[in-house]
Amino acid sequence: MSTTTAPANPKVGFVSLGCPKALVDSERILTQLRMEGYDVVSTYQDADVVVVNTCGFIDSAKAESLEVIGEAIKENGKVIVTGCMGVEEGNIRNVHPSVLAVTGPQQYEQVVNAVHDVVPPRQDHNPLIDLVPPQGIKLTPRHYAYLKISEGCNHSCSFCIIPSMRGKLVSRPVGDVLDEAQRLVKAGVKELLVISQDTSAYGVDVKYRTGFWNGAPVKTRMTELCEALSTLGVWVRLHYVYPYPHVDELIPLMAAGKILPYLDIPFQHASPKVLKAMKRPAFEDKTLARIKNWREICPDLIIRSTFIVGFPGETEEDFQYLLDWLTEAQLDRVGCFQYSPVEGAPANDLDLDVVPDDVKQDRWDRFMAHQQAISSARLQMRIGREIEVLVDEVDEQGAVGRCFFDAPEIDGNVFIDNGSNLKPGDKVWCKVTDADEYDLWAEQIG
DSSP: OOOOOOOOOOEEEEEEOSSHHHHHHHHHHHHHHHHTTOEEESSTTTOSEEEEEEOOSSHHHHHHHHHHHHHHHHHTSOEEEEEGGGGGHHHHHHHOTTOSEEOOTTOHHHHHHHHHHHSOOOSOOOTTTOSSOTTOOOOOTTTEEEEEOEEOOSOOOTTOOHHHHHOSOEEOOHHHHHHHHHHHHHTTOOEEEEEOSOGGGTTGGGTTOEEEETTEEEESSHHHHHHHHGGGSSEEEEOSOOOOGGGGGHHHHHHTTSSOSEEEOOOBOOOHHHHHHHTOOOOHHHHHHHHHHHHHHOTTOEEEEEEEESOTTOOHHHHHHHHHHHHHHOOSEEEEEEOOOOTTOGGGGOOSOOOOHHHHHHHHHHHHHHHHHHHHHHHHTTTTOEEEEEEEEEETTEEEEEOTTOOTTTSOOEEETTOTTOOTTOEEEEEEEEEOSSOEEEEEOO
């Protein structure tokens, strides 16, 4: 029996100097690199590149920073410098001309790009199983951040290899998660995006053990976690939520404005036959009724999802079932992928007819056209309404941001024509003036 070895993850060494603010910067950089598949190692010898986050507050701190940079160059040779002393690039290069790149404090994107230049991320990204695309996230660290609450997955979906790659579900201690969230908010984050392979399953592996945060008991469970996060005064957005029965408990929190009325649920398909072949943890027969009930409780609820077309054995009847289901479900934000085999996935061994590539493409085109009509109609209903917008970018034309139904990078935008006076991270109330299939246009009103 032949075996294949997965390519090794690129490895980064990291030295963080200075104050707690620098430590937060380091955590943000490391979080991004970890999401992109980099391993963080504890020795110079094991690292493919070393990042030194410097302190430049006083002379002794600068001297320590220069000393550590020199040590990293001696032990490893490939060194990227960031942090407060990075604003004195000339002084750094006078002492250490061989450093590969120098950036200043809070320049997270530049640091990550410099790491990419030295040791690129792995290119075998699969959008069906990976949480975020390796190079698809623009860092906007001052006002939003990803909060990973667990690793691994207990499901055995036939198209997925997460359990074999990352193991079974391992939930982070709830106190650690909330401490991280609190640190992020204190550092200026206005939106927390909760992610994991299976957010709904948080705490299952530890039997919803009670932890502690700020001296109070909190269960390691999604509902209690969301209740606690809601006290931080920022947007809380949930991703990768499987529609387990206890998800119903979140809807009143959304209706009360405690967390964003937004659910990212990876349905993947609607045909019972295809879902069975996918081995999805699905409740397809009840899902439409539950969506209807959720919207009765929280009329503003936004549901986004992803689907796969062309899965082995999918017939035209199955595909039409999916289109009819979309018409009934009226989902707001939807992505779609054409099925492609993943090495090591059980679906490769299914005794089912392979869907030809031209049929996959045809179904993808039809799916996207069908859903675009639904999304467009739902966005048209927003015209004339007032929404709160979190600003991401500003230029001379105005501001670009997102409202509660737009997750960064994967959903739409809100274009604020009279928003050139704003800055990234601002929250402002706007009135919607126009819409297309994905985006909104609005005017600032407050």
